[in-house]
Amino acid sequence: MPSEYEALVAALKLTSIPFAEYGWKTRPEGAYGVVQLDFESGSLDGDGTKLDRSWEGSVDLFYPKLSDREDLIDEVEETLETVCGSSWYLNSTQYETGTGLFHAEWVFQVMDTPEDEPEEPAAGSET
Amino acid sequence: MPYEVNVDGMREVAELLDKLDKEAPRVAAQALYEGAGIMADAVKSAAEGIRTAPFKYAARGQTRPPSPEEKEIVLQASAGIARFEKNGVEVNTSVGFRNAGYAELKGKTVPIPVIVNAINSGTSFMSKQPFVRKAASSGGKQAIAAMSKVMEAEFEALTK
Numbered sequence: 009m010p011s012e013y014e015a016l017v018a019a020l021k022l023t024s025i026p027f028a029e030y031g032w033k034t035r036p037e038g039a040y041g042v043v044q045l046d047f048e049s050g051s052l053d054g055d056g057t058k059l060d061r062s063w064e065g066s067v068d069l070f071y072p073k074l075s076d077r078e079d080l081i082d083e084v085e086e087t088l089e090t091v092c093g094s095s096w097y098l099n100s101t102q103y104e105t106g107t108g109l110f111h112a113e114w115v116f117q118v119m120d121t122p123e124d125e126p127e128e129p130a131a132g133s134e135t
Numbered sequence: 136m137p138y139e140v141n142v143d144g145m146r147e148v149a150e151l152l153d154k155l156d157k158e159a160p161r162v163a164a165q166a167l168y169e170g171a172g173i174m175a176d177a178v179k180s181a182a183e184g185i186r187t188a189p190f191k192y193a194a195r196g197q198t199r200p201p202s203p204e205e206k207e208i209v210l211q212a213s214a215g216i217a218r219f220e221k222n223g224v225e226v227n228t229s230v231g232f233r234n235a236g237y238a239e240l241k242g243k244t245v246p247i248p249v250i251v252n253a254i255n256s257g258t259s260f261m262s263k264q265p266f267v268r269k270a271a272s273s274g275g276k277q278a279i280a281a282m283s284k285v286m287e288a289e290f291e292a293l294t295k
Binding site for chain 2: 042099104
């Protein structure tokens with residue numbers, strides 16, 4: 009799991025909006041969010057390995073009151089900006105006539121760079 | 136003392152540039168046709184990967200996956216390629232379900248883009264499976280490579 013994604017999940021769970029990964033077993037009343045990693049969107053390959061991998065994921069926000077819109081959207085976007093920098097965009101906004109819920113969806117990209125192996129000390133060197 | 140400078144072949148270069156200018160929109164459209172076909176195929180193959188479960192109304196506060204009938208509608212519609220719009224040497228199109236029309240689902244007529252959107256973005260009662268975004272991500276590189284190949288071959292033929 010990319011560490012940047014884990015950081016995003018942790019940061020979203022610290023907001024005032026209840027967030028769950030990959031959906032809720034039973035969703036809460038009022039506004040709520042879902043965050044998930046969707047697929048690997050690219051990689052930088054070299055030396056027969058994947059040096060960098062990038063993943064695409066999405067944040068979904070459902071809210072019943074249009075008056076809450078700005079505060080909720082600001083909260084999600086500030087979190088995305090803090091963790092993902094500029095690698096995110098608002099993909100769609102929708103309204104569900106059946107449930108009366110508003111739905112905003114963001115797409116983000118996170119990188120997974122394997123940490124460098126610590127170099128072995130040269131033979132004979134003092135530690 | 137006056138100098139005279141002669142450059143050979145400038146007329147040929149000018150003629151070639153003129154020819155390229157005239158032919159560019161045709162070459163671009165041909166390349167775009169190839170690229171759009173690859174994108175449409177990528178969307179179709181991504182749609183084949185949609186996970187389904189027999190239809191059951193989602194319990195209160197829960198989500199359900201798309202039903203096999205909904206998936207079948209998406210597969211039957213497949214992604215369409217919009218009419219090519221030419222603007223000088225620029226040619227644009229889009230691949231998607233925007234004008235896919237309507238389908239019968241549980242005795243109701245439903246717009247196909249609504250079904251695609253519900254699967255792709257998810258709703259409060261349907262879990263999301265972003266197959267169009269996945270296709271755009273995986274098919275994009277392939278489409279660009281195929282378009283470059285068409286353009287290179289065409290321009291090579293023109294410059295011979």
